[in-house]
Amino acid sequence: MLDPHQPLGWLIRLPFKLISPSSVMPVLTGPNRGLRWVVGAGNQSCWLGTYESDHAKAIAARVKPGMTVFDVGAHAGYYTLMLSRRVGPKGRVFAFEANLANTAKLRKHLELNDIKNVEVIEAAVTDRAGETFFRTNDDAGKYGYMGKISESGTPVRTVRLDDFPTPDLIKMDIEGAETLALTGAARLLSDHKSMIFLALHDGAFEQAPAILKQHGYRIEPVGERELWGTPS
Structure with missing residues (x-):
């Protein structure tokens, strides 16, 4: 199979490069x-x-x-689109995103697909x-705009998960703020109802799983930096 990262891989990449990043594709x-x-929202694999x-299927x-x-x-x-489709019209998705450039893209995708069961936070x-x-990180790179909580930067609103209805499932990937987010979800975790898919970053590799275990969650690693937390 031709490797797209090798010199001849341009044969594979060329058709994608001809598509405008602003194009809307199925x-x-x-x-x-x-x-x-x-097309330009995130990398080509989206x-x-x-x-x-593998994670999306799980x-x-x-x-x-x-x-x-x-x-x-x-x-x-x-x-968010995947979750919206899975829960259907009688379900609800709360989509949390702090980066304004990303929320603009998120809202655009909801509009393009006439999605009504998602609330953007x-x-x-x-x-x-x-x-x-x-x-x-203003350089979108191949994964789109990234960012994290810092001592300086753009002022943004903060919320606690405990201030929202207890969900059936949480997917969390927030670039190192996992420990803070789980600390703000003590009531939610104590309800023992929410399955959690957690991507770990920076200093959260030990702290975040420890918080889940304190609330009686079983931990199942599913990758180098991902885990499932399941209520006992």
């Missing part, structure tokens, strides 16, 4: 197949439908119609409601 495969996506395919398999789910760190909405998820600073 997702070609995967759980979002057929949904409309802006509209190809192969983005984090999450989709656990989401049932009528569920309430949280997408914490929604980015441009790839997982334009805020950083931490251990308290209030305000903090959010530092963004």
Whole structure:
């Protein structure tokens, strides 16, 4: 098979390079197949439908119609679209995203697909409601705009998960703020109802799983930096 990273790989990449980043295309495969996506929102694997395919399949398999789910760190909405489709019209998705560039893309994708069961929360998820600073990486790169809570940067609203309805499932990928977010979800975790898919960053590799264990969660590693937390 021709490796796209080798010199002859340009033969594979060339058709994609000819597509404008502002073009709207149907997702070609995967759980979002057929949904409309802006080509330049994230990397090519989003509209190809192969983005984090193993994780996406595992999450989709656990989401049932009528569920309430949280997408914490929604980015441009790839997982949000998938979750919206899975929970159906009787379910609800809360999409949390602090980066304004990403929320604009997220809202665009909801509009393009006429999605009505998603509530966008334009805020950083931490251990308290209030305000903090959010530092963004303005170089979109191949994964789109990234950012994290910082001591300086753009002021953003902060929220606690405990101030929202207890969900059936949480997908969380927030660039190192996992410990803060879980600390602000003590009531929610004590309810022992929410399955959690957690991507770990920076100093959260030990602290975040420890918080889940304190609340009686079983931990199942599913990758180098991901885990499932399941209520006991």
